[in-house]
Amino acid sequence: MNVQVTQVMDNNEIRRALTRIAHEIIERNKGAQNLVIIGIQSRGVPMARRLAKLISEIEGTQVPVGSLNVALYRDDFDKRPARTISASDIPFDVTDKRVVLVDEVLYTGRTTRAALDALMDLGRPAVVQLAVLIDRGHRELPIRADYVGKNLPTSRKERVDVHWMETHGEDAVMIVK
Amino acid sequence: MTQLHRKDILGLQDMSSEEIQLILDTAESYKEILSRSVKKVPILRGKSICTLFYENSTRTRCSFELAAKIMSADTTAVSTAGSSIQKGESFKDTLLTLEAMGMDLFVIRHSASGAPHFAAKILKSSVINAGDGMHEHPTQGLLDMLTIRQNKGRIEGLKVLIVGDIMHSRVARSNIWGLSKMGAHVRLCGPRTLLPAEIEKLPVEVYDNLDMALEDVDVVNVLRIQLERMNRGFFPSVREYSALFGINKDRLRRAKPDVLVMHPGPMNRGIEITPDVADGEFAVITEQVTNGVAVRMALLYLLLGGGGHVGSA
Numbered sequence: 001m002n003v004q005v006t007q008v009m010d011n012n013e014i015r016r017a018l019t020r021i022a023h024e025i026i027e028r029n030k031g032a033q034n035l036v037i038i039g040i041q042s043r044g045v046p047m048a049r050r051l052a053k054l055i056s057e058i059e060g061t062q063v064p065v066g067s068l069n070v071a072l073y074r075d076d077f078d079k080r081p082a083r084t085i086s087a088s089d090i091p092f093d094v095t096d097k098r099v100v101l102v103d104e105v106l107y108t109g110r111t112t113r114a115a116l117d118a119l120m121d122l123g124r125p126a127v128v129q130l131a132v133l134i135d136r137g138h139r140e141l142p143i144r145a146d147y148v149g150k151n152l153p154t155s156r157k158e159r160v161d162v163h164w165m166e167t168h169g170e171d172a173v174m175i176v177k
Numbered sequence: 178m179t180q181l182h183r184k185d186i187l188g189l190q191d192m193s194s195e196e197i198q199l200i201l202d203t204a205e206s207y208k209e210i211l212s213r214s215v216k217k218v219p220i221l222r223g224k225s226i227c228t229l230f231y232e233n234s235t236r237t238r239c240s241f242e243l244a245a246k247i248m249s250a251d252t253t254a255v256s257t258a259g260s261s262i263q264k265g266e267s268f269k270d271t272l273l274t275l276e277a278m279g280m281d282l283f284v285i286r287h288s289a290s291g292a293p294h295f296a297a298k299i300l301k302s303s304v305i306n307a308g309d310g311m312h313e314h315p316t317q318g319l320l321d322m323l324t325i326r327q328n329k330g331r332i333e334g335l336k337v338l339i340v341g342d343i344m345h346s347r348v349a350r351s352n353i354w355g356l357s358k359m360g361a362h363v364r365l366c367g368p369r370t371l372l373p374a375e376i377e378k379l380p381v382e383v384y385d386n387l388d389m390a391l392e393d394v395d396v397v398n399v400l401r402i403q404l405e406r407m408n409r410g411f412f413p414s415v416r417e418y419s420a421l422f423g424i425n426k427d428r429l430r431r432a433k434p435d436v437l438v439m440h441p442g443p444m445n446r447g448i449e450i451t452p453d454v455a456d457g458e459f460a461v462i463t464e465q466v467t468n469g470v471a472v473r474m475a476l477l478y479l480l481l482g483g484g485g486h487v488g489s490a
Contacts, residue, residue: 069206
């Protein structure tokens with residue numbers, strides 16, 4: 001079978017999108033006061049770290065960053081073999097915090113639903129917002145992102161691959177047909 | 178390796194080091210849940226787990242039930258007393274009856290070695306061996322390894338001494354298989370009458386003298402003297418056993434200065450271990466119990482996931 005790969009964002013476009021999202025987060029939350037960034041494991045973590053760094057630089061305060069394991073909250077446990085990834089690493093209390101959840105691609109919304117439940121089991125945040133690099137449509141739940149890097153219309157047969165410098169050695173977004 | 182390709186957990190002898198590693202890593206990640214104020218995750222909602230115990234137990238049974246409940250599964254406890262087993266129902270019929278009620282997983286303890294293996298063969302549901310006769314107690318072996326790894330940062334290359342009644346001990350067997358697969362050097366020490374036949378076929382070094390056995394070890398796992406089995410003259414007296422094979426503070430000086438002391442419980446304080454050691458700075462006995470819950474959560478999760486089992490033990 002022929003695999004067709006089309007690049008839709010390069011490193012400059014990703015950098016600009018993240019910078020814009022960082023500013024939008026600061027604007028919407030009126031600063032970085034009480035703000036925490038939580039990446040959804042495993043693929044939302046590099047983006048969460050980048051956003052936290054950008055916001056910290058812009059505002060001159062350290063924004064706490066964590067990573068959330070949603071495996072125990074998924075709704076497809078009966079459909080997929082049980083897989084393990086690392087534990088949640090959230091070295092702060094989320095109660096009364098303004099939490100920005102971060103994932104690289106928003107698709108069906110089911111991972112976000114699992115992440116919300118996982119987060120609520122850790123405490124009661126004041127506000128939860130969602131930031132994604134790519135919104136590719138095809139939602140199966142009433143979930144939308146507060147901050148979007150790029151809206152990317154796709155077909156269900158396609159796959160969206162995001163590469164991060166930290167894990168892949170380059171920043172790029174590709175559609176794989 | 179990110180998933181377990183088996184239906185049942187029957188022993189560590191037939192398990193690979195990769196599988197053991199996966200279970201320990203998964204258990205490690207679940208310890209965080211045990212430290213939460215609300216200890217509940219939804220993943221096993223709607224799953225039914227049956228604990229079927231033909232022998233007495235406090236910690237193993239409670240630990241499995243708690244692990245299942247923390248992960249939102251429903252548990253049913255069946256034990257010999259008060260069940261139809263007393264009316265003479267066979268092991269097989271008991272299993273088939275409970276499976277027909279919709280049990281997804283059985284946790285089985287039995288005085289006959291191999292009983293869980295028999296159950297695994299006739300059941301479509303998963304089986305976890307919670308101790309079979311003098312054979313294996315895999316979840317104890319796993320929780321012991323998790324405790325060692327957490328305290329020492331590794332298992333490979335460590336010298337681990339198992340002291341006591343090796344012959345009757347399923348804990349010892351699971352430890353021997355698991356630890357040697359993970360690259361530890363296992364030493365055994367106990368009265369010759371309490372060492373199993375054909376011990377030379379096990380991957381271990383055998384010592385008659387406890388002081389020599391303790392020399393330079395990283396971990397001492399002290400086994401319970403099973404007093405209920407000691408009426409057949411395995412050793413002259415409890416006092417003599419205690420003098421020759423009991424772990425006390427003086428003796429421990431021969432081990433590494435940061436030696437870990439473990440005991441699978443229940444302890445006979447003053448016989449195989451002195452109270453000052455059991456409650457002392459080197460003991461990780463309560464940590465073992467906590468790790469037991471995490472290990473059992475990991476196994477329930479890994480066995481009950483969807484997508485079908487690829488092969489089985």
